[in-house]
Amino acid sequence: MQSSEGYLSVTGGKHRLFYRVDGPCDGLPVFIFHGGWGPRETDAACCEGTGKWRIVQLHQKGWGKSMPAGEVTNNTPMDVLADVEALRMHLGVQRWFVKGGSTGAMLAVLYAVEYPLSVSGVLMVGTWLLRTKDIDWCYRGGMGHFYPGEWKAFKQHVACRGGDPLVACWRMVFGEDKIVGMAAAQAFMKWDGTCGQLVPDPPEQRVGHDPEHAMVAARIALHWYVHMKESALLLGVRGRLSSARVRTIDIRYASAWALRYVRPEGPTISQAAPRSAYGLCPSHQRRCARQPSAVRQPFPV
Secondary structure (H helix, E strand, O other), X not given: OOEEEEEEEEHHHOEEEEEEEEOOOOOEEEEEEOOOOOOOHHHHHHHXXXXXXXXXXXOOOOOOOOEOOOOOXXXXXXXXXXXXXXXXXXXXXXXXXXXXXXXHXXXXXXXXXXXXHHEEEEEEEOOOOOOHHHHHHHHOOOHHHOOHHHHHHXXXXXXXXXXXXXXXXXXXXXXXXXXXXXXXXXXXHHXXXXXXXXXXXXXXXXXXXXXXXXXXXXXXXXXXXXXXXHHHOOOOOOOOOOOOOEEEEOOOOOHXXXXXXXXXXXXXXXXXXXXXXXXXXXXXXXXHHHOHHHHHOOOOO
C-alpha cells in the first residue's frame, strides 16, 4: 500500500496540521474525521483491506502530531471544516467520501452541508451532535443517573469551584495552577470515557490514564463544549442533505435520531452502537458503507 505524510500550514502558519494518505493514487478518496478523543489507528478500519480506497486522515488542530499540541486558538468546528477543505484542495481531490465517528460524525455531516460539492457520501458512526441537550445530558447530570459512582467522583473533584460542573472543570484546566489543571483534565476524561462507551475500558486503558493526552483532550473538548454556539452547528442544516448519500450507525433513540430533521426520510439507525465509535466492529462498518440494509443489523461491540 502506498503511503505518504506531510504537514499543512493553516491560520497564517499558527497551526501545522499533520496528515497521512494511504492507498493507491487512483483509489477512491475517503476522508476520515477522527473523534473527540483524538486520532486512532482504528479510525480507518472500515476502509482497510479492499485495496481500492485512497484513505486521507488529518490530525485536527491541537491533536496528535499537529502543532502546537492542545492549542485552542482558531479551533472551532467551523475552523476544522475549513482546514479539511484546504487539505482537499492541497491534495488535488475533486470529491471524497467522508466518514466520522463520535464528534467526527458531527463534523462529517457539517462538512457535507458546508461543502456539498466536495462530498460524494457520508458514513456516521456513534453520532455525537454536540447539541446543548447532548452536552447537558453527558456533563450536567443526565448520564450520572446511569453511572452514579463515577459521576459523584467527577462532581466532587470540581465542587470547589461550585456551580456548573462543566464550566468549573474548564476553569481548572485553563487556570494558572498546572497541577490542579492536570488533575481536573484527568478527572474529566475519566468521566468522559465512562459515559462515551457502552462498556467502559479498563482504568489503565482509558483516555484519562495518560496525563499529557488527558490535558490535550480536555482542553479542546472543554473549549468546544463551553463556547459552542448551537446555531452555528445544526440549526442551519435542516433539509440540506436530502440528496446526499448518508449512512448512520448509532444507538436507537440517541442523537442520530435528530437527523430526521436533516433528512425527511430519517436516518438508518442500528440498535447497539455507543456514542463513541471506538468499540465498533470494523467489518460491520465496511458492510454499512456498501450496503444500506446492513446498517439495520445489530453488531458486536
